[in-house]
Amino acid sequence: MAFPPSRPVVEHHREPFGIGEARPRISWTISAPPWWRQAGYELEIVRGSEIRTHVVRSAEQILLPWPEEPLASRERATIRVRVEGADGSRSEWSPPTEVEAGLLDPADWSARPVGGAWPEDPDSDDRRPALVRRAFDVSGEIVSARVYASAHGLYELEINGARVGDDALSPGWTVYPKRLRYYTYDVTALLRGGENVIGGWLGDGWYRGRLGWRGGFRNLFGPDLSLIAQLEIHYADGRTQTVATDADWLAATGPIVRTGNYDGEDYDARDERAGWSSAGYDPVGWTPVAVRQRDPATLVAPTGPPVRCTEEITPVAVLATPSGKRVLDFGQNLVGRLRIRVRGERGAKVVIRTAEVLQDGELYQRPLRDARSTDSYVLAGRPEGEEWEPRFTFHGFRYAEIEGPDDLDAIARVYHSDLERTGWFSCSDPLLERLHENVVWSMRGNFVDIPTDCPQRDERVGWTGDLQVFAPTAAFLHDVTGMLSSWLRDVAAEQLPDGTVPWYVPVIPAHEMWTPIRPGAAWGDVATLTPWALYERTGDTGLLEAQYESARAWVDLVDRLAGDDHLWNTGFQLGDWLDPSAPPDDPAAGMTDKYLVATAYFAASSRAVARMAAVLGREEGVDRYGKLADAVAEAFCAAYVLPGGRMVSDSQTAYSLAIGFDLLPSAQARATAGARLAELVAAAGNRIATGFVGTPLVTDALSSTGELTTAYDLLLERECPSWLYPVTQGATTIWERWDSLLPDGRVNPGSMTSFNHYALGAVADWLHRVVAGLTPAAPGYREVRFAPRPGGGLTRAEARHRSPYGMVGISWELVDGELTVVTELPTGTTGVLDLDGEPSQPLGPGTHRHRVAVGLPAVP
Structure with a gap:
């Protein structure tokens, strides 16, 4: 058996240097023949002059416990692993990983x-x-x-x-x-x-x-x-x-x-x-x-990982504005800063102003509000020229207006937390591919040490609701576990003694809407739903353990606020924030009852804590929060679902919450809700009618209730408001508002008009799981469900994800009514292929190809 395991991974570190874990967990991947199964492993750990080998009979390979005494401050160790198969075969040793502790005391x-x-x-x-x-x-x-x-x-x-x-x-x-x-x-x-x-x-x-x-x-x-x-x-x-x-x-x-x-x-x-x-x-x-x-x-x-420069982008055009200004167009809305090379007289000055958009041909900085977003450099006058880049600032921009000497050139340097890319998607529709790329760019631009809402204006804070809805997408696209583990610890640190989770973390003062801190649904639920989402994608029970008390405290607070009737129907709420029907000056005034939203999230968080308790072996939590979730769901239906199956708020978001959070009492009730949701989408001309809360759920709510065609109609609509409308307008990131740029080419007059917000890009998770068909069926992708649901005229789609066990992938192609599906599973995992109308098929490690006739019309 010649193949070695991969170089061991230590916790979630890209570089396990100066780490703070004295007993770091260890993981590896294996590239073995499809028939091979791990039955045991040996860990070799070198500490100073001592070499110790630990032999363990186990098929596990992810986040395995440190088998020795804890590392001391500054201590360095070298780790290798080799694995043994069920057939008695033994691999070669893996390449070594060197780990070094920081200052632990x-x-x-x-x-x-x-x-x-x-x-x-x-x-x-x-x-x-x-x-x-x-x-x-x-x-x-x-x-x-x-x-x-x-x-x-x-x-x-x-x-x-x-x-x-x-x-x-x-x-x-x-x-x-x-x-x-x-x-x-x-x-x-x-x-x-x-x-x-x-x-x-x-x-x-x-x-x-x-x-x-x-x-x-x-x-x-x-x-x-x-x-x-x-x-x-x-x-x-x-x-x-x-x-x-x-x-x-x-x-x-x-x-x-x-x-x-x-x-x-x-x-x-x-x-x-x-x-x-x-x-x-x-x-x-x-x-x-x-x-x-x-x-x-x-x-x-x-x-x-820290923030680093990860890419350099040269201008795609140098524009002359109507007022005679020089503007560099980088062709991509990005986050970072410019590096300039300039030659000029001593005392000459370069001024750089940045913005995301132009209006009337000029740099348009109004959406930045009070952010000056301007850098300046006074030349020393060196005859050989000078090079400069700011050290301690960052901007969100596509365009840079530059005043200064003529002998000047610039590049944009992209900065964000240096997260490893782990997820990819492609398909036959160029607009959908651009939409997905926009999601990636918005994530890069807003994962600058913390997960922010926007990177350009006078805000840039860690909004909990934005991350809560986007976490599944983020965890597919990049290895975010280490970064978000740190941020979730800050969420717990900022949580009030009564369990209130702030609107944004770290907390800073603001005007009276946000200060003092008050509990709010969807935002506070980051304490429950985000740890669970990360656990589903990584299998990291340690993350659940670290966040369980925070999650429990949040649900206990909402339970007290709701009272005996289990309805959270008092207090300040944002509801379905930025529902497109809400007026620009009141983004919380959407068409869905705010307390319907709050009670739905109460049920979902109660269920999440019960699941966390089950994983952690806390039986009292399983019982308490499981019963609470059932009671809240029952109260939700009694208060918000009418006898005929319609909801008090007859809105896309209301039905999406009821279906997506599994709050309805029967399969028939789900089907009725799905049918009504499809009617609402069709009545709106397939235009989106959801805000931050409904948007991550609406396509799933449709596809899971047999309304796949309507889900694709909604996804592929190009008129405003829709996901593809910004793409048709030249967007290279996800916008805060569905109409940040109005159809007439003017910028939305609202004071909250960002062109780089990732929240509405949460639909990418549906692209990965339903369009392409790649879903974790067990924590950490140990089991994978491949369930592509072609539609919308697409002729192919592909998703790939670097899971803790290795690369998982699916691609499908539809030609003349025949669907060809190719799946890939790494060693240590299993899968199931679930094609609509076909019996499920179990899959083992390796690459598998399946062909089936489908009832979809051939696409020329």
């Missing part, structure tokens, strides 16, 4: 936050960020060197003039008072004998920069900018030298004049301090730092 930290000591106006836009530095000597043979770093604000490190790492916007945005993320860097190669220098750039970021809409707030987490850095050098003779941020560091202002997420960055290259992070530099004029306080117990290692 608060006592490991000696670093303290340091920053500029000069007085600042805390309310000013023009607080100039500090540079901080420390010189130190190196003497002896270095075995390894690590920097552990975080900040109040954002940071970038340099050692001896070289950038440390390639992450951006670190340490990201967490609930800073309780959880401040740090990153670990291997800097062994950057050190040399004699004098060395470590330095840090600082920026406002989320910590003290302007946050929130309608002017926003500053200094929400503190007024200071401070670096926390601990360099540890390990020598061959056993010594360890620690250079930590403390009173011996120096600070000075640098060339960044001001910087912020919303407003952009201003940089004056004339104020650069050449060589400031290199040996031999004379720090004349630098002052001792201010040393601040931080509880080291709040410092946490990352569970997901």
Whole structure:
């Protein structure tokens, strides 16, 4: 048996370096012949000079427990695995994975936050960020060197003039008072004998920069900018030298004049301090730092990847506007910033303004509201030219208006959390393929350390409802488990003692609609439905364990609010937010009763907690929340379903909730609801009539009740409002409103008009599961249901997903009434092929091809 398993995966880390798990779980994939089955495995773990092998009789290969004593802080281990088949065969050893722990104990930290000591106006836009530095000597043979770093604000490190790492916007945005993320860097190669220098750039970021809409707030987490850095050098003779941020560091202002997420960055290259992070530099004029306080117990290692530049895009056109401005069109609405190369006189200035759209041929920034979204660069006048990119800001844009010298070119650099791509979809309809690509781009642009609502205007916060509806789609497209595990911990950290889940996490103040925090359906249900969705896609019971108390507390709160009749029919609700029938100035005023929405979600969350309890073996939870879910469903039907089967709110969303959350008492009631939903869709001319709540459910509600043709009619409609209307208007991301751009080419006048919101792109999950036909039938795709449902004139579709067990895929093609389906399953999984009108067929690992005659007309 020659084939080895894959390189082991540690927890959900792409790079298990500086991790915070002392007992990390281990996974691997296997590419074996279809007949082969794992019966056992050997884990070889090398720790220092000791090699231990653990032999286990088990067919499991995902998230297996650490078999030894916990890792110590800084400890490094090498892991290999080999597997044994049921036939007694044994594989070769896998390639090794090296894992290294970060600082696991608060006592490991000696670093303290340091920053500029000069007085600042805390309310000013023009607080100039500090540079901080420390010189130190190196003497002896270095075995390894690590920097552990975080900040109040954002940071970038340099050692001896070289950038440390390639992450951006670190340490990201967490609930800073309780959880401040740090990153670990291997800097062994950057050190040399004699004098060395470590330095840090600082920026406002989320910590003290302007946050929130309608002017926003500053200094929400503190007024200071401070670096926390601990360099540890390990020598061959056993010594360890620690250079930590403390009173011996120096600070000075640098060339960044001001910087912020919303407003952009201003940089004056004339104020650069050449060589400031290199040996031999004379720090004349630098002052001792201010040393601040931080509880080291709040410092946490990352569970997901950092933000990085993942792509560079060149302009597809250079436009001259009617007013004579120069505008670069990048052909794609993206999130990131520009890197410019420019040559000009000293003191000349480049100004870059960004926006998602043009109107009347000019850059149109009104949808950005109070976000300035402008970067500027003052030239030093170097004859060879200058290159610059902002460090501590990001913009959502397709277009960039540039003022400055003629000798200038620019590229757009795309930034987001560097998540591994795991899901793909294609089909015979180019508009549907573009719709799916728009979903991918909106996810990339809004997964910038946290899952945000939009990346461009004065908002960019972690709306819980947006993520709740989009989580299944996200978990298919990218490996989001590590990132969202961190964010869900922040959700729990921000949850009020009574169980209330905030509208957005981390919490910031806002106007009276959002402050003080009040419970709201669909948004608060992120605490229950998102952990369950991630469990279904990954099989990670540890995630359920971590979030169970948060989920239970949310349902218990709603139970108290609903009372003995089990109807959540009081209090503030957003309902089916952005239902297209709602007026632009009141997006919550949709056609579906808000309390119908709230009670439906109450039932769904109760059921989710019961399922979580069953997985975790908490029998009291299975009983309590299962009975509660049944009672709420019964109350829902009594209050909102009329005797003839119609609903009190005769709307697409009402029927979609009742069907999608399985609230109806019988198969006949489901069929009746599905038929009425189809009638409503047809009566609307196949135009969408759902908002954030109904949109993820409506196509499933139709297809699951025998109304597949209507589901496709709805999906493929091109008139506004519809999924394909924005595509026909040239959209390259998902819009916030169905009509963010009106049919006459004008931008919607509403104050909430973003061209990059992923929530309405949740339909991509239906594309994957129903159009292509790929669905997990057991947690983590250990069992897969292949159930394509062709329609809408499509002649082919394909979906592929890199599951925890390996690549799962399906493709189908319809030619002259014959459907050909090709499926792919990795070792360790099973599947079932479910074709409409055909007996189900069990599938094992490998590639399988099936042909059946179907009753669909041939498509030329």
